[in-house]
Amino acid sequence: KSNTVAKSLGGKLYFGSATDNPELTDTTYKAKLGDNTLFGQITPGNSMKWDATEPQQGVFTFTNGDVIANLSKTNGQLLRGHNCVWYNQLPSWVSSGGFSAAQLTSILQNHTMNVVKHYAGQELHIDAADEDAWDVVNEPFNDDGTVRQFVFSEALNLSYVTTALVAARAADPKAKLYINEYNIDSAGAKSTSMMNLVSSLKAAGTPIDGIGIQGHLIVGQVPSKAALIANYQAFTALGVEIAITELDIRMTLPETPALRAQQQADYTTVISACKAVAGCVGVTIWDYTDKYSWIPGVFSGQGAALPWDDNLAIKPAYDGIIAGFTN
Numbered sequence: 284k285s286n287t288v289a290k291s292l293g294g295k296l297y298f299g300s301a302t303d304n305p306e307l308t309d310t311t312y313k314a315k316l317g318d319n320t321l322f323g324q325i326t327p328g329n330s331m332k333w334d335a336t337e338p339q340q341g342v343f344t345f346t347n348g349d350v351i352a353n354l355s356k357t358n359g360q361l362l363r364g365h366n367c368v369w370y371n372q373l374p375s376w377v378s379s380g381g382f383s384a385a386q387l388t389s390i391l392q393n394h395t396m397n398v399v400k401h402y403a404g405q406e407l408h409i410d411a412a413d414e415d416a417w418d419v420v421n422e423p424f425n426d427d428g429t430v431r432q433f434v435f436s437e438a439l440n441l442s443y444v445t446t447a448l449v450a451a452r453a454a455d456p457k458a459k460l461y462i463n464e465y466n467i468d469s470a471g472a473k474s475t476s477m478m479n480l481v482s483s484l485k486a487a488g489t490p491i492d493g494i495g496i497q498g499h500l501i502v503g504q505v506p507s508k509a510a511l512i513a514n515y516q517a518f519t520a521l522g523v524e525i526a527i528t529e530l531d532i533r534m535t536l537p538e539t540p541a542l543r544a545q546q547q548a549d550y551t552t553v554i555s556a557c558k559a560v561a562g563c564v565g566v567t568i569w570d571y572t573d574k575y576s577w578i579p580g581v582f583s584g585q586g587a588a589l590p591w592d593d594n595l596a597i598k599p600a601y602d603g604i605i606a607g608f609t610n
């Protein structure tokens with residue numbers, strides 16, 4: 284039975300990890316990633332993004348994405364597609380193409396349709412309740428809740444979200460379709476904007492199944508369990524499921540026993556909050572080891588955000604995760 288850790292401890296929940304193609308040459312890493320008693324789900328960190336899948340207009344390349352999708356099949360893990368449209372990692376032909384609004388709509392439809400269709404039917408249903416998912420739209424808002432401006436929103440405002448969701452549903456009627464965002468863990472302007480968007484999509488009959496809460500958090504600054512639960516419930520009250528899609532909890536280096544202990548407690552807080560909310564379906568960490576975390580490359584002097592260290596040894600955060608699924 285797949286994902287024994289999360290399913291036995293967390294009941295309905297899955298527990299998964301992001302991964303990326305370059306690190307799969309690390310055989311120790313790859314073996315642990317493939318242990319489906321531990322990880323019941325994987326997400327490609329980069330290889331299904333637009334710059335990877337349609338680097339030139341109309342030229343689709345699925346080689347690296349297929350490696351991850353095949354890994355999920357071989358190992359009996361759920362697959363989360365990531366992502367169809369995002370302001371980042373867009374190939375320059377899209378971002379600087381000088382296209383009209385109508386052309387951009389058709390470019391987005393074509394991209395989403397082709398990518399989602401390619402992976403449709405590769406779903407692996409671990410049990411009847413399990414469905415694979417797509418982060419169709421990634422990070423549509425700024426932190427103040429305004430619409431993030433990039434090539435699609437500049438020309439189409441938020442109608443690009445509808446365009447992508449409709450195309451994704453047509454391409455794979457079975458996949459759960461998500462909008463994925465960071466800094467929407469607790470109440471605030473950005474969470475409110477997400478709720479307003481999802482409400483209006485539902486009212487218009489646009490296909491939307493879930494809100495992905497990325498969960499890129501900071502040790503000692505994680506919202507309280509009550510605040511997380513209240514916000515998670517406000518999302519699920521809209522009639523969608525939620526998932527924690529990119530959890531990591533970073534610290535200012537160096538790691539100390541005190542920081543590790545706080546991080547352990549912080550992991551428990553987030554995972555137990557998900558477990559407490561009926562519509563929260565699972566938790567994905569944004570890779571499982573500090574060795575391959577994105578954090579040090581982006582936040583100078585910070586890191587150690589994950590439950591396995593640079594040598595793939597478990598840290599107290601791992602026990603925090605187990606406690607979260609148990610409590």
Ligand code: G3I
Nearest residue numbers: 303328329365371372421422465497499529569576577581
């Ligand atoms: O592909 C090029 C390669 O050709 C080049 O030699 C190399 C040199 O730097 O860069 C490679 O691109 C890197 C890419 O990852 C693929 O490895 C980029 O520099 C690097 O910036 C990029 O980082 C990714 C980041 O998204 C981009 O914003 C991270 O790996 C990935 O973990 C991260 O994931 C995002 C989620 O998609 C959305 N939510 C936030 C999360 C963290 O930023």
